[in-house]
Amino acid sequence: MDVISVIRTKRDRGELSDEQIDWVIDAYTHGAVADEQMSALAMAILLNGMNRREIARWTAAMIASGERMDFSSLSRPTADKHSTGGVGDKITLPLAPLVAACGAAVPQLSGRGLGHTGGTLDKLESIPGWRALLSNEEMLDVLNGAGSVICAAGDGLAPADKKLYALRDVTGTVEAIPLIASSIMSKKIAEGTGSLVLDVKVGSGAFMKTLDDARELASTMVGLGTDHGVRTVALLTDMSTPLGLTAGNALEVRESVEVLAGGGPADVVDLTLALAREMLDAAGLSDADPAKALADGSAMDVWRRMISAQGGDPDAALPEARETHTVTVPSSGVLTRLDAYDIGVAAWRLGAGRARKEDPVQAGAGVVLHAKPGDSVVAGRPLLTLHTDTPERFEYALEALTSTYDVSPTGTDFSPRPTILDRIS
């Protein structure tokens, strides 16, 4: 087996054999295939595709590159959720304790933000004392004690994916559906959950800009999960405008706690409940009532136990940015558009995200929305508030916001977009 023949096969629109896939993933993980060879293969895959058998084998080879976790010792069924990433997407924060409060065990391995989308771990790290890095034993302890855990994936889980993901990020090969699907699913399957709900985002603030692309990605991932014995369902959800009223780390934690306290923006509450019902169904707990668990405080109780178990203080004051800048409504009427991508880029530039993996993030930075599409707005009143510790960033953030929103005098041309666009199982 040699790497050039593998590259040539895909370059010339052939099918990779099981042996070729197993060999190239193993050889890349161990350094016998070089980065420049794998990136050429990744580009050939992006341009020429892989069929379902190839994607399934590629995923299995990435799982086999590392350890698999085992939650079979838990007394409760496991349920997991993965979002493909969006702006203001803090759903994991209220969702994991909510589903745990309804009787499932929720082991939620999460990531950090890169580019314009935020990362769950960055958000939770704005809580004083909270730790993202747990050993496998600590993770099981938190899961047993609190019912849910949100933490970083260990280095032993799908190391081939870790290496390949970092390579794709710098070689223009992120946007390949077979590689996105196998990257997400290899981690989720290796993690050992019994069921999985995928939140596939569609729109300007998401990787998938069109419903067709999102549907293809969702079907591919549902197929992979099913093939590996994980009950998997996907919701396609809107990411043309941010979720909720905040984008930024501590800002999103505050909003999540409001949801757990029975309040919060309607779109965040609706999506949290919809995903909770899917997770509970997939875990065999169809009788549970997540709306009740939000209302009666039991989800909040799990949240407090989970945060405490990972070293955080659920009662501590959250960091606030030192400076703010307000963007006002230009003319009275109805807000008909507020672009997710632009808000994500602005939050990122204010310090909520990072340009390179090793950069720090600002806990308090981000954007607060004072209206959502469909809301009436009044000229001169605040539309957005920008938060940062470093006011020299305001100008750079404002450059991202030059064509972010539309206000219509009457609003008659506004058509509301549902949060949930489709369901694939």
Added chain:
Amino acid sequence: MDVISVIRTKRDRGELSDEQIDWVIDAYTHGAVADEQMSALAMAILLNGMNRREIARWTAAMIASGERMDFSSLSRPTADKHSTGGVGDKITLPLAPLVAACGAAVPQLSGRGLGHTGGTLDKLESIPGWRALLSNEEMLDVLNGAGSVICAAGDGLAPADKKLYALRDVTGTVEAIPLIASSIMSKKIAEGTGSLVLDVKVGSGAFMKTLDDARELASTMVGLGTDHGVRTVALLTDMSTPLGLTAGNALEVRESVEVLAGGGPADVVDLTLALAREMLDAAGLSDADPAKALADGSAMDVWRRMISAQGGDPDAALPEARETHTVTVPSSGVLTRLDAYDIGVAAWRLGAGRARKEDPVQAGAGVVLHAKPGDSVVAGRPLLTLHTDTPERFEYALEALTSTYDVSPTGTDFSPRPTILDRIS
């Protein structure tokens, strides 16, 4: 400017701008663009192509990455030739002194073999004492004194191409016509010749397997040369069977000297004379008579001066392999096919070529043919003689020769293929 946006442009079937091309070639040469980024771009170029403007700019950027040579101080017009590589293609050896004997200056920068095709420098290094590496001053001295020089390209010439060529070799991105054309032409234009004749090989033993591909490559290169003020013409020539009766380093030197002495196989003599006439025409020396220069020994005189000027002894005995093995004719009749690729692979495996750039070659190793397609053959008589210093290689070489030739009882199904298939100017 950032590399990911350049990669994405070509990945998404866009046109690279002049600024993108200049930047990426310069940044790659200086290490600011990494190998894994350039290989992803090379694969995108291979699969999505480049238009004529992009190829021209790419070539110009590679020329600009290094120094340009200048032969304007010479009293004679310069003429150069490049072959895309084949099996038994020793034509440069008799051709350079022959054209010099007819009045042109022939600065022939040549390469080493890699894979199944031999390299001109490897062949000449079988002459005791001969040196391939000359400084620019030494090169000019040999050219002035002998009329022709065959040597390695200095490190200063198109360094971007050197780096990119080595990268393509290990990433399955060699077979991209825009990259092949710009690689060849950047070196030839930087070398500063006034005219150039391209020998584009077609057939099993060549990179280009079909006449259509060869024509596209030839047209691209002729266009690039013309755009840079180099009078350029291309011959498409047959490489379905080896040129001449030898493939291997010292074996091919011996055959070349036979041609210079007025003998040698007809196909080698014919192609040498055809290319000589093209080179002399392009250099403005249409009245010269290369056939006479072969017959009267003046080409041989230039050869002897050139070899001596580079440290070689033109009278020294050439190395011979320690062991031989004979493949006999299986049945009497007419040889209707003798495959160039298989013979090239066998010669390579016998030690005439190298698997990696740093490997040594055997001077005496190779294959001698005792018949060519169209010749009558008698069962049990020698068809091929394999030469090597390391007899354990015979078995490995014979594995390449299992379906290399056809013998027909009557030969009525044999259709001769002309050596020269087309001409593009």
